[in-house]
Amino acid sequence: xxxxxxxxxxxxxxxxxxxxxxxxxxxxxxxxxxxxxxxxxxxxxxxxxxxxxxxxxxxxxxxxxxxxxxxxxxxxxxxxxxxxxxxxxxxxxxxxxxxxxxxxxxxxxxxxxxxxxxxxxxxxxxxxxxxxxxxxxxxxxxxxxxxxxxxxxxxxxxxxxxxxxxxxxxxxxxxxxxxxxxxxxxxxxxxxxxxxxxxxxxxxxxxxxxxxxxxxxxxxxxxxxxxxxxxxxxxxxxxxxxxxxxxxxxxxxxxxxxxxxxxxxxxxxxxxxxxxxxxxxxxxxxxxxxxxxxxxxxxxxxxxxxxxxxxxxxxxxx
Numbered sequence: 664x665x666x667x668x669x670x671x672x673x674x675x676x677x678x679x680x681x682x683x684x685x686x687x688x689x690x691x692x693x694x695x696x697x698x699x700x701x702x703x704x705x706x707x708x709x710x711x712x713x714x715x716x717x718x719x720x721x722x723x724x725x726x727x728x729x730x731x732x733x734x735x736x737x738x739x740x741x742x743x744x745x746x747x748x749x750x751x752x753x754x755x756x757x758x759x760x761x762x763x764x765x766x767x768x769x770x771x772x773x774x775x776x777x778x779x780x781x782x783x784x785x786x787x788x789x790x791x792x793x794x795x796x797x798x799x800x801x802x803x804x805x806x807x808x809x810x811x812x813x814x815x816x817x818x819x820x821x822x823x824x825x826x827x828x829x830x831x832x833x834x835x836x837x838x839x840x841x842x843x844x845x846x847x848x849x850x851x852x853x854x855x856x857x858x859x860x861x862x863x864x865x866x867x868x869x870x871x872x873x874x875x876x877x878x879x880x881x882x883x884x885x886x887x888x889x890x891x892x893x894x895x896x897x898x899x900x901x902x903x904x905x906x907x908x909x910x911x912x913x914x915x916x917x918x919x920x921x922x923x924x925x926x927x928x929x930x931x932x933x934x935x936x937x938x939x940x941x942x943x944x945x946x947x948x949x950x951x952x953x954x955x956x957x958x959x960x961x962x963x964x965x966x967x968x969x970x971x972x973x974x975x976x977x978x979x980x981x
Contacts, residue, residue, distance in 0.1 A: 664688030664972065665728075667708040669696040669716045674735045674960055683965045687972065705729065710968060713741065720746035731971050734980075735964050736951070737761070738900075740873070744981045755967040755978045759820050760959040761951035766824035768950040769868050769898045770832075772922025775944060776894055777806040804919075806892075809833030814864025816857065816880075817871030817899065818842055825868055826851055837864060862888040866896065873900035883908035886918060893918045898950045901926040910936035913943055924950045 665688060672694035675681065684690055688710070696704055696716055702725050705711050710731040711718070718732060720743045732742055734756040747754045775781060782803060786792065792800045813829040815822045818840035826836045830850055837852045839860045844853040854860035857880065861867055867889070871877055881895065882905040889895075895918060897904055906927055912918045920942035926935065929948055937943050951957075963978070970977045 664709045665707055666690045666710045666712065666968070667705060668692050668712040668735075669701065669704060670694070670714045671712075673714045674957055678954065679958060679961050681961075683961075684968070687965070687968055702726075710971075712964060712968075715741060718742045718747075720749075723747065723750045723752060731755075731968065731976075733964050733967050735960060738872070739980050748981045752981075753971055753976050753979055754981045755971065755976055756980050757960055757963045757967070758978060760963055761953075761956040762820045762824050764953040764956040765821050765870075765898050765950040766828060767953075768924055768946065769825050769870075769896050769922075770828050772896050772898075772924070772944060772946070773808065773866060773868075773894065776920045776922055776942070777808055779803045779805065808866075811835075811865035812837055812863060814839070814854070814860045814867045816840075816860065816867070816869050818847070818851075819870065821898075822868075822870035823848065825870065829866075834866075858885065858888060861885050861893075862890075865890065865892065866894045868896040869899045869903050871899060871903065873902055878902050879905045881905065881909065883911070886912040889918050891917060891919065895921040896923075897921070898924040901929065907936050910940040910943070913940040920944065924948055 666684065671692040681690060681692065693704060701716060702722055705722065705726050707728065708726065709728050710733065711729060712733040712735055714735040718741065723729065723746050729752055732747060732752055732754045734742060734754065737756055737758050739754060739756045742754050744754060809832060811834050813834045813836045815826055815836065815838045818838040822838065826838070826848065829836050836850060837854050837860055838847060839854040839857050847853055880903055886908055895909065909921060913921060922944045924946045925948055926937065931938060967976065967978050
């Protein structure tokens with residue numbers, strides 16, 4: 664079997680081994696593949712693995728040998744699933760591998776905003792503490808999370824992991840979810856509506872998939888419902904938020920802050936309104952990328968391909 668990985672670098676920049684995958688066939692690794700080379704590099708492949716390379720129907724029509732597409736991630740919207748089904752191509756993904764890491768980063772954004780860790784590191788290095796006449800130096804608002812309400816949109820594995828950490832920090836938790844109130848863990852309240860959630864919570868954390876219904880769900884109308892001390896966290900998908908509306912709310916002081924690991928366009932363009940918005944904190948889509956999460960990712964993508972070859976594919980999405 665000829666196995667082609669079209670964008671190997673992101674998931675494994677060289678610190679993990681591809682050897683278990685090599686044992687399954689003739690493995691060809693490309694760190695990155697520009698759009699104009701996708702068709703050529705996939706022509707002789709029996710199996711293609713991708714992280715963010717987009718695979719279309721037109722491409723599949725030019726790959727008569729292809730029988731398997733392995734997505735090296737949880738989200739699989741980069742593949743035309745209907746076309747894969749029409750061509751008899753199995754598509755798999757990797758669910759839940761990054762749950763602890765994503766939950767951890769969401770809370771890291773929250774604590775950075777509330778405790779201003781990076782700000783004070785910079786201030787101390789700049790000598791502000793040394794020049795202060797007092798034993799302690801503060802020039803920003805510091806916030807305690809205990810007693811605050813964490814509002815979670817989407818209550819799958821990541822949302823539930825965030826809820827557990829929030830509760831451990833002394834926060835109450837409210838969830839907007841399709842689950843019934845009886846299915847929620849002890850101490851988690853079901854929100855009657857998304858509007859009710861955003862109006863009530865002190866921290867809004869997004870953990871839902873991007874669908875036509877959720878695209879732009881956090882817009883100017885819902886931001887206007889939030890408390891002026893509210894914090895928005897997004898470690899899910901950038902387009903869940905109307906970025907211009909969020910930038911405006913931050914600039915006008917209608918909410919306190921935002922912590923974002925994802926944006927609508929990645930990498931963001933220089934004119935993104937959020938890049939100049941006050942109290943907006945960024946990480947470059949790294950919530951999934953801890954060494955531990957990527958190690959789990961490598962194990963599962965190899966097992967996915969192996970079980971496909973054995974005739975009983977795991978984590979099939981089509």
